[in-house]
Amino acid sequence: MTINIIDIAYTRLKTPDVAAATDFATRILGLEPVDRAVDRLSFRSDSRMSTMSYEIGDPSETIVGFELANGEDLLNAAKTLEALGYEVCYGSHEEREQRHVSEFIAFRDPSGGRIEFAVSPQIGGNGAQLSRDAGITGFSHVGLFSRDPDRDEHFWTQICNARVSDRVGELPLLRLSQIHHSIALVPADRCGIQHINHQVQSIDDVQRSYALLSQHKVPIVFGPGRHPTSGARFVYFEGPDGMVFEYSVGVREVDEETYRERQFGFEPKSFCMWGATPKIKELST
Ligand SMILES: CC(C)c1ccc(C(=O)O)c(O)c1O
Numbered sequence: 001m002t003i004n005i006i007d008i009a010y011t012r013l014k015t016p017d018v019a020a021a022t023d024f025a026t027r028i029l030g031l032e033p034v035d036r037a038v039d040r041l042s043f044r045s046d047s048r049m050s051t052m053s054y055e056i057g058d059p060s061e062t063i064v065g066f067e068l069a070n071g072e073d074l075l076n077a078a079k080t081l082e083a084l085g086y087e088v089c090y091g092s093h094e095e096r097e098q099r100h101v102s103e104f105i106a107f108r109d110p111s112g113g114r115i116e117f118a119v120s121p122q123i124g125g126n127g128a129q130l131s132r133d134a135g136i137t138g139f140s141h142v143g144l145f146s147r148d149p150d151r152d153e154h155f156w157t158q159i160c161n162a163r164v165s166d167r168v169g170e171l172p173l174l175r176l177s178q179i180h181h182s183i184a185l186v187p188a189d190r191c192g193i194q195h196i197n198h199q200v201q202s203i204d205d206v207q208r209s210y211a212l213l214s215q216h217k218v219p220i221v222f223g224p225g226r227h228p229t230s231g232a233r234f235v236y237f238e239g240p241d242g243m244v245f246e247y248s249v250g251v252r253e254v255d256e257e258t259y260r261e262r263q264f265g266f267e268p269k270s271f272c273m274w275g276a277t278p279k280i281k282e283l284s285t
């Protein structure tokens, strides 16, 4: 039975320095801090109660959470994964509270990154109160490192319900809804999160953040530019522990009936139609 993912829900990051990461997530990235504790902190970026968090630990151990429709789908997902030989564990009461979800399961994707499937991410009565005027409208997609994009694409599109929107060389951009993509599989010799995307309201927000990031000497690793694939205008920058963050605006929506996946060459102009070149090792062509 196919695992029906509704949406991407949250990321959970680990860092040796929670205070420095918190400072970045609020003052630079602009998210709203919630659930403040000594060794962990969650953040809001949209109507959901937690879309990102930092806790003390090894930065290579990242988590991405996806939303499933209900408990029955979650149980079926667990059965499907177990039948295929994946080790599945259920989230404890404390872990569910930290994520603001009613239940979740955890397992490792074929490359070894930790993935969670969760039900009922809690919605706040108000929207996120952003820490700075970054124009963020919400958490939207992740890049996942993949040791074998072909194999991992099979997992997300055959075991789960993702569809290929585009491929840049071997790098597939996978959608879960009509939004062009929620997952990008980036070929690498490691696993886990490669980048975290937040959508912003306008191109002015991208340019304003570019100026602010430059003033604060935050390394800009790509852009400003425009992706020919999704049509989004973007800027990428490096946060704590080498994590890459992206702001973008204008990701296209696809018509499920008529859309056909496209193949782009693995070259700079496939990543940016304005001529910017990524300073990201895995995207070097
Ligand atoms: C993984 C790379 C850098 C990538 C390529 C294309 C798009 C897009 O079409 O929006 C991205 O968001 C990416 O992160």
Ligand SMILES: [Fe+2]
Pocket: 141, 142, 143, 184, 195, 197, 246
């Ligand atoms: Fe992206």
